[in-house]
Amino acid sequence: MSFTYDPTIDAGKVRLLISDTNTLDPSRQIFSDDEIDAFMALESNVFYAAANALTAIAGNEAQVLKVIKSLDLQTDGEATTAGILAVAKEYRARGDIYAGPDAGFAIAEFVETTFQWDEKVFKELLRTGL
Secondary structure, X not given: OOOOOOOOOHHHHHHHHOOOOOOOXXXXXXXXXXXXXXXXXXXXXXXXXXXXXXXXXXXXXXXXOOEEEEOOEEEEHHHHHHHHHHHHHHXXXXXXXXXXXXXXXXXXXXXXXXXXXXXXXXXXXXXXXX
């Protein structure tokens, strides 16, 4: 399991957003480089990738931590999960701003006939004002 942290690249930015930056203690690393790369491959920007990583962490917390009370120590997995998911929601909102409403959307005109070509050229002239 490899782990690198370089905040100048996208994978490092995802690590920064999810607080997976401990380079000194390998046992405290949350995700491997391959897992961070997978989150990046699934999403269009670092905020969406970080939100998905936090959602994965929250799912794990929900499975592992229940409400446990032992002597003076109490854990509340539901509250921890809710807090992590709130941060993930914020990152998704930031990702929406970063991506914009039309991110990943393009229009390609398809021309089959001479008439369609003439119409396309005419409309381009109207749009550009030439």
